[in-house]
Each structure stands twice: as C-alpha cells, then as structure tokens.
Amino acid sequence: MCATKLPRIMDLDTAYIEPLIKEWLQHVHEDNARQEQIFVEGSEFFIPFIAVPVPVMKAIFVITDHLGLGPNTRYLTVHLFDRFMSNQFCELYVAEMVSNPGEVAWPQICKIISSEAKLRLMSCMQLASKMDSHTKGLSISQVVRGLRWLDDKSEYTTNSIYCSEFRVYKALDFKIPLFTPLHCVEILLAATKLGQMPKIYDACVNLLDLAYLEHERLYSCLVFLMKQRFSEFQIDPGYIMALESNVLYLAAAVVLCATFILAVEHSETERLVQMLSNQVGIRVTNIWEMANLLFTIALQEDTPEQ
Template sequence: RFMIKQVEQMCDDRGSTQGQRSSWSSVRDQITNTFVLRLVSCVQLASKLSLHYSRVTSDTALTFLQSIKYSYTKQELLESELAVLNTLQFHINVSTPLAYVELLLEVLGYNGCLLPAKPLHQLCVQLLDLCYLTRETIYDTLLKIAIENSTPSKLQIAKFLTVKEDFMLLAVGVISAGVFILSPGHWEQAVEHLNCITGITPQSILEFSYAVVRRVVGSTTP
C-alpha cells in the first residue's frame, strides 16, 4: 500500500513541477535508491502494530541493514519511518478479514474450544483465498439462500451489499467452514462459541459456511 501511494505521489509531484507526468524509468530510479530502507521501515511499523514486545527495534533493523551492506544511521531510519507514515497519512492499521479470523481463533482458544489451532489457521487462510477468488459465486449463493429465490431483484442485490462488506461475517463463515472440514465433531460447539462471541446467529453462520463448503466441493446440492 505504501509503495503504491509513494509512486502516485512521486508521479504527481514531478508532473506538477515539469508540466508532465514523470516517466516510469525516472520514478523507478528514485524508488530504487531507498527501496530497502523503506521496506525495513514498513516491517518495523508492522511489528509495532502486531508484535508489541517482540517488535523490530532500530538496533535490530540497523544490524540487518549492515549485514546486507547498507549503511544507515538511526536518524535516517527514523526519518524513513516518518516518510512511510506521512505517505500513508498515518492510516496504517487497516482491518482485513484475516485479522478478524485470527482474533476469533484466539478468542475460541481462550474460551476453551477444542480445535486444532495451527491446521485450522492454515485452512482458514486457504478458505479466505477461495472466498476472494470466487467471491461473486459465494455471495450469489448466500444471497439466494437468504431470500429463498434464485432470481433476486435489484433492490435485494443493493441491500445485500452491506453483507458483502461485513468482515466479521466473512471471518465467522470461514472459521465455521474450516472446522466443518477439519473437525466435524467440533462444528456445533464452534458455531455456538462464534454466536456467543459475535452475536451472529447460528443460522447466518450455517448459511455462510454452507456457501463456502459448497464451493470447495463443487456441489450444486446441499
């Protein structure tokens, strides 16, 4: 996300000063000079958001840079972090469906829901990939289940947009589908826990997980 923003800004800045947009080769040369430093800064910022006490410190970052033959000071490292933050307008903590999935898996484990944590996490990541690759098909199935009609109206499709933007519902559906595939015996327990944690009804969880599992197995029947 930072790299996209940086390229856009560099093109716009050069365009405003020269009367035309900069060529890609010129922009690329500018990016190359600071690419590794900016990459390390992005890793540092990400670690501060998610790793807390195990975050990548300035000393660790400098040691790494020195090991690959780059010589920077702590001041340059700090300025690089600020450059990344300014480019992103300090909007760095963007929620993703994976973040919801991982949070829910942590809560399930804390609540004593007996699930194979690592295999389930790996499967959920794969199911998220599937949901994005076949997004329209899965949500089309979900819509038809919800309205009990194979030909939804334009109004129904428009109202359904909020469902497609609900990351929590997506996360719950993916986890439910993952448990059903990986450990069917724990599925009802997992649905109960997910219902208690999120407030999403068991019926909604069932419908979403059905849409996902149906896509996995390629079946057209329940």
C-alpha cells in the same frame, strides 16, 4: 503448518470478555462500512493487495518468522506496506503530473519506488511490531538484519532507518488499524464458544496464513463464482475491493473452514455458520462459499505432487 503452540492476542475465556464482544463487533462493522464507502465513492486511491504480490508476501512471512514476530505482526505489515506503497505511488504520480503535465515519466516513478521499497517494507514491519507488542518491537539491529537479508549490496545507517520509519508513519497519516483479521478470528471464536476447542486457534492461524499467501487465487475464484451467480449484472469494482478488505468476512470463513479441518460434525457446522452470519452480517451462502474455497486450496497445498 505450524507445529508449535501459537500465543493468542486475547484470552478467549468468555466469562469476562463476553460483554465486550458486541462492542468489538460493532466497531469492526463501522470500520468496514467506512472503508466500503471509500471504495464505492472512489474517494481514495487504494487497491487492496496491489503492492503485495506473492514474492513480497512470502518475504514478509519469512522475515517475521526469522525474527520471532507473531502472526498479527505479519498481517499488519502487509496492510501497512500495501497502504504506504499506494500512497507513495499516488504522491509521486501527482508530483510528476504537476511538473510534467504533458507526459508522465513512469520509468522514473517506478525507479524511485523500487529503490526505497526494501527499507520501507522493514519500516512497516517495525511499526507493526510496536503496535502488536511494545515489548517485542523490532530494534534497529533487527531491522538491519532484515535489510541485509533483503538487500546485501546496500548499507543502511541508523539515521536512515529512523527517518524511514517516520516517513512511513507520516504517509499513513499516523493511523494504524486497531485490529487485523486475527483479532476478528479471536472475537468470533469467543462469540461462538469455540475458543476452547483443542487446536482450533492454530488451525485458524494456519488458514489465515494460507489466505494471505494465496490471496489472488482465493479472491479470483470468489469473484468468478459471483459472476456466475449474477451473470446478468455488472459487479461494481468498488464492491470487490470492499470484499477484499472485509476482515470480518475473511475471519468468519477461516473459523468455519477450521471446523472442516478438525472434522466437526456437519450439524454443528450448520449451526455455527448461522451464528457467524448473524455476528458478521454476511449471508450464510457467502460464508460457506469462501470457506469451501479456502478448504479446497488447503487440501491442494497438502497434497504432494505426483
């Protein structure tokens, strides 16, 4: 858990941002709907979090912390790297199919992706840091430091770093999300008037970190519960992927879970979860479900092994 006070992306004083909350939420809802449509139709090759297993996730967290980058940069780095690697895999696969239609050389594709992965990861972090704050964007020397930590056997030139950043940005079609789950958390804290509660912001960031680091475990448990509840129905894989990419759903569960951590009275949490449900368009039971899973994981993380 983080002991220092974390800087906020936005001032949660609702006196002047309250008129904007509805528009922010509408924008996030529209983006979620577009993303869900892509997953349901299968019109784009992208499986959320497929390129960021636990070791990669931990590396991103360690490097961003070492370089003094904020939580929003690490979440955005995860998203960009995940997107880029999926894009690169699809690109190489299609190229291989064209040149060798009879047999796809998987080892060759994996070798190419692996050889460039560390540099591409730092390029994603470089882009994320600039998006988060242009004054704190990673310098070339900082990128080199990160690369040395990841791979001390290779040398990276200034030109290779510049070229890699452009390569990644182009592969992403020059599109970077305007918001992350942390933005959504802050919007919900403002919308529910919880923003000024002592320690809640830091608790939310810690829980978001945990949700990222334990992503596979968290969503596997969630899918298991869903299958138990709808055992007679086949759950659409597209729906599951849309669920994993729904930043409002995750943010609502994090905010609710933070009230568990801070021991808010049950009557207040019941009122809060209804407010969250109205804001994010997710059923109350689903938000409780995710928040309880996250709370259980948090308790297990804080419990020392016997």
